[in-house]
Amino acid sequence: MKQTILSIQPADNVWVALQDIPAGTTLTIGAQTITTLQAIAAKHKVTATDIPKDGAITMYGVLVGLANEDLPAGTLITTKNIRHASGQFAVSENRKTNWTPPDVSAWRDRTFMGYHRTDGRVGTGNYWVIIPLVFCENRNVQLLHEVLTKQLGYQRQHPYENMLQGLLADFKAGKTTSTKDFTETVITPTRTFPNIDGIKLLTHTMGCGGTKDDARTLCGLLAGYITHPNVAGATVLSLGCQNAQIAMLKEEIEKRVPGFDRTVIYLEQQQAGSEKALMTMAIQQTFEGLSKANQQERKPAPLSKLCIGMECGGSDGFSGISANPAVGLVADKLIALGGSVILSEFPELCGVEQELSDRCINTTLAAKYVQLMRDYASSAEAVGSGFDSNPSAGNIRDGLITDAIKSAGAAKKGGSSPVTDVIDYPGRVQHPGLALLCTPGSDVESTTAEVGAGATVVLFTTGLGTPTGNPITPVIKLSTNSKLAARMPDIIDIDTGSIIEGSSTLEQMSDRLLELVIATASGTYKTKAQELGQDDFIPWKRGISL
Structure with missing residues (x-):
């Protein structure tokens, strides 16, 4: 029963x-x-x-x-x-870092097929990214992206085009239709460069008009994407007069990967002159870069080379007892294998600060985490808000009445291992183990930040249903309940509702998840977000989002 x-x-x-x-x-x-x-x-x-x-x-x-x-x-x-209420927290000398790792003997010799980079990291994809350094270049990068994806075999015909063609035919024939059945046959063109998984666009609304710190932060995030192990190379278009300068971006790239050796093409519109001159250089140089990057192939890599971002969005009252703890067990297993895990969404760690602080491997990290949490809370309060404003209407409707209730369940995604690093946005993961990354709870901004920090796969739990994806990192979507998985099968990769129903255990579900991670990392499984082309990218403008 x-x-x-x-x-x-x-x-x-x-x-x-x-x-x-x-x-x-x-x-x-x-x-x-x-x-x-x-x-x-x-x-x-x-x-x-x-x-x-x-x-x-x-x-x-x-x-x-x-x-x-x-x-x-x-x-x-x-x-x-x-x-809403949550407990007090402070840095304690009492470190709670004694940890018994799970038995991972069955996974010790497992590998995934990835792209090996010269900095030692291994990607789960091989993407070319096209980036505007300022929002003024969004039109140009969109044009460049359209030309390249269409001519190089990355632009698929969407099934909805078939529906519209049918409606147009009826319209021209003088027929009136309220609904129209359509075939979902999708013709996938042949790619010119089979080892390039995609050409992705990272448009945004920043780069100028904000503070100099905003520009530096944006360059740091973009550098995280350019140097990401899932990225084969990049084309960057700059206007020329904005705050976020090419030199600043190069500095941020060098900080993250000294001597970075993948192809990055920098073009400045005010120097190139006409659109034709700019686009001619961009197309020619990007084509050459793609040809070079296409020479790289997938090769076996140990699971220790994986970096998994843990994310949630559209959470419900089951999140903290099904999907989140199952993801937490995956985190513990990967860390026991020598891999890296990112836990973010600081407003959704409200109420568990003391536990996470005590799990930091030293008091220096604990103090950094405590200070980041306090500063974030203070900045929210300074604009008349607070962490108590974090739960959405959907969260509340489905049982997450206070932010602390939501947070206590959300924190389960981080498992039980010691915290080996605390990273301020837009920093990068540097060590194996569990890293706490300061981001907002907003799922697209947080996912964007986790990938910028190095996540090569993201595990994303949802109870209400959210289609969030990412341009360069596969996002595996987990439903916390079986009703959601049945209602929105086009966005859910795996249903953890069987935990609630009692037909599977957390241990069994974590094993299924880890198998899916390996298949996704190897490119043999395409996530629902990838199939839908759900390429969400929103930089965090600090102090605005919870």
């Missing part, structure tokens, strides 16, 4: 409904029995004890809220009867 109710930690005083529970239902966990006073929808929480006004609400063993009124046992918690 499917389980009805769950207590995540023995000390928690609220339980999670695993299915819809009518009012007046008697629920028992261990020696504790309650009767629901209202109907409890699946994913929502019910008080397991009497909680007085201003009393603490605990989930995942941490403070996640305070009661606005007396809450008898069996009460549905809502945004009206509880408010």
Whole structure:
């Protein structure tokens, strides 16, 4: 029989409904029995004890809220009867870094097929990127991208074109149609360069008009993409007079990979003159660069060369008990194999700061993490907001009532290993192990940042459904519940709802996930986001997003 109710930690005083529970239902966990006073929808929480006004609400063993009124046992918690609250945190001399790695003997000799770079990293793809150094060049890079993808075999005919052709035929024949069936046959053209996985466009709205720090930060992010192991080479178009200068970008590239040796083409419109002159140089030089990059082929690499970004978006009340802990087990296994993992979304680590700080391998890293969290919270408060504003309407509707409830579940994506690095945006992963990367909770901005930091695969959990992808790094989408996987099969790669239903364990699911990661990294599995061409890229303009 499917389980009805769950207590995540023995000390928690609220339980999670695993299915819809009518009012007046008697629920028992261990020696504790309650009767629901209202109907409890699946994913929502019910008080397991009497909680007085201003009393603490605990989930995942941490403070996640305070009661606005007396809450008898069996009460549905809502945004009206509880408010956000989280525990205090500080750097402690007590390091909690003793860790028993999971058994990874079955994975020790496994490999993936990747692109080996001279800096020692291994890519899961081989992409050429076209980048505007300032938003003024967006039109030119879009034109360059259109010409190259169309003529070199990267532009597929979309099935919706077939539908429109049918509608046009009916229109010309004088017929009126409200709906039109269409074939989903997609003709994939032959690529001129078979070892180039794609030509990708990184348009943005920055590069000038902001602060000099904004320009430097943008150049740092773009340098992270240009030097990324999934990138074969790059074409950069500059206007010439903007804040984000070519020299600044070159400095940021050198910081990340000294002596960087992949092809980067720099062209400046104000020096080239006419559009024709600029585009002629861009097309000729990019074609030559693609021809050279096409010579590289996939070769075996150990799993220690993988860097996985952990991300969530459109989270629900099941995220913290199905997909996120399953991803956390993958993190632990990869780290035990010598790989790297990125946990980001700092507003969604609110309430677990002490745990993560204590897991840092030394107090220097712990202090850096604590300071970044405090600075971020202060900057949000300075513009009249705060971390408590992070949960979206969809999050709240599906059981994530406070930011601390959302955060305590989100943090499960990071597993249980020690924290080996703390990185400020737009920095880069330099060490194996678990790295904390300062980003907003906004999933596209955070995914963009994780890839800029070096993630070669992203595991993205969602309970409500979000199509987020990335231009150069495959994003594997995990549904937290089976209803979502059935409703939106075109965006979900793997369904972890079987954990809620009791038909699979976290351990079994983590093994399935790691197999999918290997297939994706080897290019033998294309993620749903890749198939859809979901190439999301949004740089974080610091201080604006939660």
